[in-house]
Amino acid sequence: xxRSLENAKKTTSLASQIQAATGxxxxxxxxxxxxxxxxxxxxxxDLPSCQVLRLLQYESPEFDRQVLQSEAxxxxxxxxxxxxxxxxxxxxxxxxxxxxxEAMRLRLAHPRSKDTQAFHHAFLGSVGRHGRLxxxxxxxxxxxxxxxxxKDMALGSKLHEKGKLNLLPHAIEDKAALKRLFKxxxxxxxxxx
Amino acid sequence: MSRxxxxxCHCGENIGSTVDCPEVAERCKxxxxxxxxxxxxxxxxxxxxxxxxQAIKDHQLEGVVVAACSPxxxxxxxxxxxTDAGMNAYLCEVANLREHCSWVHEEADSTTEKAVDLVRLxxxxxxxxxxxxxxxxxxxxxxxVIGGGVAGIQAALDIADSGHKVILVERSPAxxxxxxxLSETFPxxxxxxxxxxxxxxxxxxxxxxxLMTYSEVEHLDGFIGNFKAxxxxxxxxxxxxxxxxCGECLQKxxxxxxxDGFNEGLTTRRAIYVxxxxxxPNIPVIDVENCRHYQKKKCDRxxxxxxxxxxxxxxxxxxxxxxxxxxxxxxxxxxxxTEKFPEYGYGxxxxxxxxxxxxxxxxxxxPTQGVIKRPxxxxxxxxxxxxxxxxxxxxxxxxxxxxxxxxMYTAKHAMLLKHKNHNSKAYVFYMDIRAAGKNYDEFxxxxxxxxxxxxxRGRVSRVYEEDGKLVxxxxxxxxxxxxxxxxxxxxxxxxxxxxxxxxxxxxxxxHVGCDEYGFLAEAHPKLKPVETNTAGIxxxxxxxxxxxxxxxxxxxxxxxAKVAALLSRSHLTREPIVAEVNRRPAPLxxxxxxxxxxxxxxxxxxxxxxxxxxRDGIVIKTIAKINPGLCQGCGTCVATxxxxxxxxxxxxxxxxxxxxxxx
Numbered sequence: 070x071x072r073s074l075e076n077a078k079k080t081t082s083l084a085s086q087i088q089a090a091t092g093x094x095x096x097x098x099x100x101x102x103x104x105x106x107x108x109x110x111x112x113x114x115d116l117p118s119c120q121v122l123r124l125l126q127y128e129s130p131e132f133d134r135q136v137l138q139s140e141a142x143x144x145x146x147x148x149x150x151x152x153x154x155x156x157x158x159x160x161x162x163x164x165x166x167x168x169x170x171e172a173m174r175l176r177l178a179h180p181r182s183k184d185t186q187a188f189h190h191a192f193l194g195s196v197g198r199h200g201r202l203x204x205x206x207x208x209x210x211x212x213x214x215x216x217x218x219x220k221d222m223a224l225g226s227k228l229h230e231k232g233k234l235n236l237l238p239h240a241i242e243d244k245a246a247l248k249r250l251f252k253x254x255x256x257x258x259x260x261x262x
Numbered sequence: 263m264s265r266x267x268x269x270x271c272h273c274g275e276n277i278g279s280t281v282d283c284p285e286v287a288e289r290c291k292x293x294x295x296x297x298x299x300x301x302x303x304x305x306x307x308x309x310x311x312x313x314x315x316q317a318i319k320d321h322q323l324e325g326v327v328v329a330a331c332s333p334x335x336x337x338x339x340x341x342x343x344x345t346d347a348g349m350n351a352y353l354c355e356v357a358n359l360r361e362h363c364s365w366v367h368e369e370a371d372s373t374t375e376k377a378v379d380l381v382r383l384x385x386x387x388x389x390x391x392x393x394x395x396x397x398x399x400x401x402x403x404x405x406x407v408i409g410g411g412v413a414g415i416q417a418a419l420d421i422a423d424s425g426h427k428v429i430l431v432e433r434s435p436a437x438x439x440x441x442x443x444l445s446e447t448f449p450x451x452x453x454x455x456x457x458x459x460x461x462x463x464x465x466x467x468x469x470x471x472x473l474m475t476y477s478e479v480e481h482l483d484g485f486i487g488n489f490k491a492x493x494x495x496x497x498x499x500x501x502x503x504x505x506x507x508c509g510e511c512l513q514k515x516x517x518x519x520x521x522d523g524f525n526e527g528l529t530t531r532r533a534i535y536v537x538x539x540x541x542x543p544n545i546p547v548i549d550v551e552n553c554r555h556y557q558k559k560k561c562d563r564x565x566x567x568x569x570x571x572x573x574x575x576x577x578x579x580x581x582x583x584x585x586x587x588x589x590x591x592x593x594x595x596x597x598x599x600t601e602k603f604p605e606y607g608y609g610x611x612x613x614x615x616x617x618x619x620x621x622x623x624x625x626x627x628x629p630t631q632g633v634i635k636r637p638x639x640x641x642x643x644x645x646x647x648x649x650x651x652x653x654x655x656x657x658x659x660x661x662x663x664x665x666x667x668x669x670m671y672t673a674k675h676a677m678l679l680k681h682k683n684h685n686s687k688a689y690v691f692y693m694d695i696r697a698a699g700k701n702y703d704e705f706x707x708x709x710x711x712x713x714x715x716x717x718x719r720g721r722v723s724r725v726y727e728e729d730g731k732l733v734x735x736x737x738x739x740x741x742x743x744x745x746x747x748x749x750x751x752x753x754x755x756x757x758x759x760x761x762x763x764x765x766x767x768x769x770x771x772x773h774v775g776c777d778e779y780g781f782l783a784e785a786h787p788k789l790k791p792v793e794t795n796t797a798g799i800x801x802x803x804x805x806x807x808x809x810x811x812x813x814x815x816x817x818x819x820x821x822x823a824k825v826a827a828l829l830s831r832s833h834l835t836r837e838p839i840v841a842e843v844n845r846r847p848a849p850l851x852x853x854x855x856x857x858x859x860x861x862x863x864x865x866x867x868x869x870x871x872x873x874x875x876x877r878d879g880i881v882i883k884t885i886a887k888i889n890p891g892l893c894q895g896c897g898t899c900v901a902t903x904x905x906x907x908x909x910x911x912x913x914x915x916x917x918x919x920x921x922x923x924x925x
Binding site: 119124 | 714716738
């Protein structure tokens with residue numbers, strides 16, 4: 070394993086890509102650990118959020134790759150607890166989001182992220198088609214993608230009782246605007262806002 | 263003496279709740295020699311003091327015992343009160359009924375009994391007290407400042423500005439110390455020399471300052487207000503009156519390859535040299551060890567070159583005796599050399615340098631005019647690793663303490679590197695970032711956030727050479743100790759600050775203490791931070807412990823304020839509680855046999871020798887003599903004396919024995 074950091078910055082590092090795409094300066098992180106301390110899923114992460122940032126600070130290809138291959142970036146719920154509490158105002162969820170996109174693009178995503186990716190696809194697919202969530206459609210899409218056909222079926226009846234499962238989708242009125250929105254976002258996925 | 267008054271204080275409930283004070287007063291009336299006894303709620307109050315004054319007048323008292331709190335608390339109060347009533351202050355004694363009795367015992371008859379005993383002890387003492395007069399010591403209104411770095415310069419200027427004479431002694435040929443070597447200073451990045459050289463010039467021009475460079479304190483005698491210092495003015499081999507500082511001689515000197523101390527060995531100088539261009543005074547020195555005239559008995563090129571005939575090969579060291587009233591020690595520090603680190607190459611890799619060497623590279627007056635280069639091949643380094651805590655906080659192989667300035671100057675070095683070479687990469691290995699100071703943490707964050715310096719938390723385990731690079735192996739403890747390896751062009755060690763060379767010898771000469779590391783010790787870490795245990799000697803700067811420029815300047819001004827306060831008095835008043843060697847009629851003259859055990863026992867060096875002469879001026883006996891200006895009244899000599907020739911005023915053997923016998 071080449072641990073040498075001499076090649077740092079010769080290729081564009083993730084940190085500089087993140088700064089260009091989101092304006093977040095990762096070298097502002099001084100490793101206090103408050104993000105990891107408050108993170109609700111830190112226990113299940115292979116790298117606590119502060120170490121994700123620390124590895125990125127090196128701007129070394131090896132460490133960058135390690136971050137992209139980590140499971141942690143897929144476990145982040147984007148709950149924003151870390152960002153709310155960060156003394157240096159670093160938007161870690163946004164960083165995680167960028168890393169997920171990059172991991173998928175470079176086909177480095179962690180094997181266990183398959184289900185999460187399937188959920189994201191099913192969710193966005195449903196919203197993209199109808200402008201709001203069509204639960205049954207999304208569930209079917211998710212289950213077909215993952216093969217977990219019978220998992221969590223008991224929850225289905227509860228959702229039905231509460232009237233959450235409508236048989237037919239309810240679409241929004243201005244579908245053209247929706248299309249524009251999606252097109253714009255997909256063309257410029259890392260826009261700052 | 264047999265007319266003593268006893269006054270028992272209740273101290274509110276403090277004494278009154280456990281000691282039966284009226285009973286104590288009543289019992290005291292029965293004691294022989296007591297003509298008056300009374301108790302009162304608060305004797306330290308004005309009415310309480312008036313009671314004492316009135317009783318002295320009414321009963322013509324010849325001694326007073328106040329049974330109250332600790333004498334440390336109110337002895338001065340009661341002594342002032344008796345003085346107001348016309349009695350000698352030293353005829354008043356305090357029996358400590360509070361700390362020694364009521365606070366430490368339950369209410370009981372035995373507690374009251376003990377209180378009575380405590381009064382009886384003081385009564386026996388006060389009966390044998392003699393009136394004493396405070397000792398007045400004259401003051402020499404000149405200060406000696408040792409060390410011409412920024413601390414010494416500041417102290418000298420402040421004392422001189424307050425109207426007192428100052429003698430500033432500097433060991434090296436020029437003023438300035440380490441600060442003159444620095445490039446820019448944190449956290450403002452102002453140029454070190456630009457802010458220091460005007461001060462150096464001020465020193466040389468100040469009418470109240472006598473500047474003695476290339477000089478050292480050889481010997482010190484005397485005591486506060488009356489020190490006698492011997493200063494060795496080393497021979498420059500240049501007539502300072504004739505030399506104009508033209509520099510002709512410097513060009514002609516053929517001895518060239520001498521390591522230049524001002525540039526931390528990065529360049530060479532000649533045998534006749536001025537340490538740096540802006541040196542004050544701008545007068546060269548001949549380095550006798552390397553000069554061909556002295557080593558090979560030939561060569562007089564500098565003599566031929568000098569237009570004013572100022573070269574004086576026969577000049578000798580001078581011993582100059584000066585009288586001074588106060589001393590400020592500002593002898594500074596030195597940095598640990600790279601040779602102390604086997605794991606970083608034992609000083610064998612030319613591109614592993616100290617922070618001070620980096621300063622010289624970064625300085626506009628340095629060997630590269632401010633371009634950061636590396637010693638081995640003179641190339642500008644691309645990747646530089648800075649290692650903080652090199653030798654500091656390393657109990658096993660270095661020093662235990664934190665050198666305090668390294669965090670800040672390392673951040674500054676990394677920042678200067680990035681400013682001077684935008685394509686360079688700076689890595690800092692650190693354990694903690696200690697940036698407590700005005701604008702200090704902001705400065706470090708600026709290095710990281712604006713200049714992109716990479717900080718890695720962890721100590722470097724090893725540096726070795728490989729393919730023309732220095733491989734730095736460390737670990738990132740923020741990543742759980744993950745190993746990190748950097749191939750660097752230059753490694754800068756922020757080596758520990760150490761006590762300066764010769765500091766312990768100087769401390770012995772001055773009779774001031776050192777701490778466990780060899781830094782000079784202050785009298786009290788909080789309340790007397792610039793005083794030493796020797797009265798009249800003060801400390802300023804890094805001779806006391808590692809410190810940065812703002813703190814050094816503040817401390818130097820503090821020491822100067824202490825000196826100015828001392829020198830502005832016409833004389834010193836001291837407690838007359840001092841020891842004295844007795845004198846007897848001839849032919850004995852004194853019980854002292856002249857063994858001088860006391861001289862070596864005295865912790866204040868207050869004891870000297872005195873010759874007793876007959877009418878023809880012939881020495882008939884040599885006895886010990888105690889200098890009342892130096893004596894602190896500790897009593898060590900009294901205990902040491904084999905013939906009981908020494909007694910302590912106010913605490914004579916007779917008094918102590920009488921106290922014990924009264925129990």
